[in-house]
Amino acid sequence: xxxxxxxxxxxxxxxxxxxxxxxxxxxxxxxxxxxxxxxxxxxxxxxxxxxxxxxxxxxxxxxxxxxxxxxxxxxxxxxxxxxxxxxxxxxxxxxxxxxxxxxxxxxxxxxxxxxxxxxxxxxxxxxxxxxxxxxxxxxxxxxxxxxxxxxxxxxxxxxxxxxxxxxxxxxxxxxxxxxxxxxxxxxxxxxxxxxxxxxxxxxxxxxxxxxxxxxxxxxxxxxxxxxxxxxxxxxxxxxxxxxxxxxxxxxxxxxxxxxxxxxxxxxxxxxxxxxxxxxxxxxxxxxxxxxxxxxxxxxxxxxxxxxxxxxxxxxxxxxxxxxxxxxxxxxxxxxxxxxxxxxxxxxxxxxxxxxxxxxxxxxx
Numbered sequence: 001x002x003x004x005x006x007x008x009x010x011x012x013x014x015x016x017x018x019x020x021x022x023x024x025x026x027x028x029x030x031x032x033x034x035x036x037x038x039x040x041x042x043x044x045x046x047x048x049x050x051x052x053x054x055x056x057x058x059x060x061x062x063x064x065x066x067x068x069x070x071x072x073x074x075x076x077x078x079x080x081x082x083x084x085x086x087x088x089x090x091x092x093x094x095x096x097x098x099x100x101x102x103x104x105x106x107x108x109x110x111x112x113x114x115x116x117x118x119x120x121x122x123x124x125x126x127x128x129x130x131x132x133x134x135x136x137x138x139x140x141x142x143x144x145x146x147x148x149x150x151x152x153x154x155x156x157x158x159x160x161x162x163x164x165x166x167x168x169x170x171x172x173x174x175x176x177x178x179x180x181x182x183x184x185x186x187x188x189x190x191x192x193x194x195x196x197x198x199x200x201x202x203x204x205x206x207x208x209x210x211x212x213x214x215x216x217x218x219x220x221x222x223x224x225x226x227x228x229x230x231x232x233x234x235x236x237x238x239x240x241x242x243x244x245x246x247x248x249x250x251x252x253x254x255x256x257x258x259x260x261x262x263x264x265x266x267x268x269x270x271x272x273x274x275x276x277x278x279x280x281x282x283x284x285x286x287x288x289x290x291x292x293x294x295x296x297x298x299x300x301x302x303x304x305x306x307x308x309x310x311x312x313x314x315x316x317x318x319x320x321x322x323x324x325x326x327x328x329x330x331x332x333x334x335x336x337x338x339x340x341x342x343x344x345x346x347x348x349x350x351x352x353x354x355x356x357x358x359x360x361x362x363x364x
Contacts, residue, residue, distance in 0.1 A: 004322035006351050010141045010298040010338030011170065012192035012199040015248075018255060019197050022247040030241035037235055043246055044232075046253035050195075050261070051168070051187050052178035053205040058228040059249065060202050061242040064169040064190020066223055067202035068094065071165055071186040074225035075213045076133065078102025083131035083161075085122055087147055088112045088140030089328045090167060098135065106131070112140075112330060115292040116147045119155060126159045133163040139171040142326045144286075144300025144336060146175060146293045153182035163210060169193055173256045174268040174297040174340050185210040191245070194268075194297060195252035196341035200245040252341075264344075268296040271344045275299045275337055278353040282360060287334050297340035300326065303333055307363055315362070321355040 007014040015023075030036040040059060047057045060066055072094075076082065082103045084095035087110045099105045106129050108122050116136070126134070134156050139146050149166055156164040165186040168177045173194030179187040185207040192199035206214070206225065214225050227238035256264050276286055276294060279301050287300035303309045309325055309332045316323055326334040339349055 004317060004320050006321040006348060006355065008337045008339065008343060008348065008352050009322050009324045010336045011340065013194075013196045013338060013341040013343050015198060016196055016255065016342050019248050019251045022251045023198060023244050025244070025247070027243040027247070030243040031235070031237055036241060036243055036246070037232060039243070039246055039250060040232060040241070043250040043253060046250065046257055047189070047203055048205070049257060050173050050177065050253060051189065051205045052176070053180045053187060055179065055205045055207050057203055057205045058225060059246060060223070060228075061200065061239065061245060062202050062223070063199045064188070064192065064202050067188040067190065067204045068167060069097065070202070070223040070225055071188055071204055072098055073101060073221065073223060074219045075163060075186070075210060075217055076101060076103050077217055079104060080133070081106070081129055081131040082133045082135060083108065083122070083125055083129055085116060085134065085136045085152060086110070087115055087143070087145065088137065089142040089330070090140055091135075091137045094135045094137070094165075094167065098133075111289070112143050113145070113287055113289045113292060115145045115288075116152060117291070119151055122152065123155055126155060126161060131161055133165055134161055135165040137167040138177065139168070139175070139295045139297055141170045141295070141298050141336065141338075142300070142328065142330055142334070143288065144295050144298050145288050146171065146295040148293060149182050149184070150178070153184060157183045162213060170297055170340065171295070173261075173264060174344065175295075176265060179205050191249045191252065194341045195249060195256065197248040197252040198245070200242060201249045203249070265296070268340065268344045271339045271346055271349055272296040272299060274346060275339055275349050275353075278349070279356070282353065282357055284356070287330075297344070298336050298338045300334050300336045303335055304360065304363065308332070309335065312359070315359045316355060319355040319358060321352050323352070
């Protein structure tokens with residue numbers, strides 16, 4: 001099995017020793033022992049800080065996509081109206097997910113290389129469509145973009161839309177997330193990005209209004225949110241909790257909070273700027289449009305002309321650099337460097353740029 005000394009994939013990120021250490025420990029029975037509840041509540045409080053919320057945070061066993069499905073299935077019934085504001089693979093994908101469970105979906109879509117700016121169309125759609133839920137993605141990792149969500153949340157609040165659903169999986173911890181200030185009812189995260197833990201846990205902040213809707217919908221399934229309303233207090237979870245996963249998530253949150261969120265945001269932004277500048281100096285075109293907001297956690301760039309992505313990626317890996325391709329219509333056209341969590345490191349990015357320079361020189 002290959003491992004790479006320069007890990008720059010946009011998640012799962014490299015797991016630091018402090019997180020690996022707690023993941024490797026032996027624990028007791030999470031569904032029986034009070035120590036697990038103490039850990040669960042400590043982790044929840046740390047995630048509240050990272051998500052900028054006083055709302056309860058549900059911690060589930062499963063990769064970040066679990067929270068995306070869980071929030072939709074637990075709050076929507078067939079025929080409910082969903083307004084999806086989409087700028088990339090995940091934004092359009094969430095619209096498809098909602099439609100697959102019977103929701104009536106209207107999509108306000110932008111090109112994949114742009115970010116939310118003028119909300120006039122969104123406001124008109126809210127007035128005309130009267131949605132139960134608005135969905136959006138904060139960081140579109142396939143595109144390397146970051147969508148401003150504050151103005152969208154303000155529209156949600158202005159028109160009293162019951163639910164605002166926001167995917168912050170690839171931004172939480174690496175960029176400011178203010179779930180309460182942005183009126184987000186379902187704020188969805190995962191362990192494997194800026195928290196630098198294994199891809200085993202998902203989490204989401206749930207507003208009081210969302211809990212009321214969850215109870216009314218009464219969805220039953222492995223990914224249901226309703227059981228978590230009472231699970232911590234009653235110490236009766238819907239399945240065996242992942243003690244190892246929660247411990248690793250807690251350790252990852254500890255690392256971020258001990259650094260300080262403001263310092264973490266500054267580190268991510270600085271490294272991202274270094275990465276974008278370095279790629280441009282090498283003659284590699286960035287993918288986001290000039291007026292789009294670039295992500296501080298991942299940079300997307302165009303695969304150089306005249307070389308297939310598979311060959312380009314293989315050449316990089318032969319020099320120890322692992323980067324990511326992209327998805328959907330961007331597959332084969334865009335590659336990405338993930339500088340999030342432990343990978344938001346100037347030395348690591350400098351080494352990655354050196355490899356890119358070598359590979360490009362050999363292609364010429």
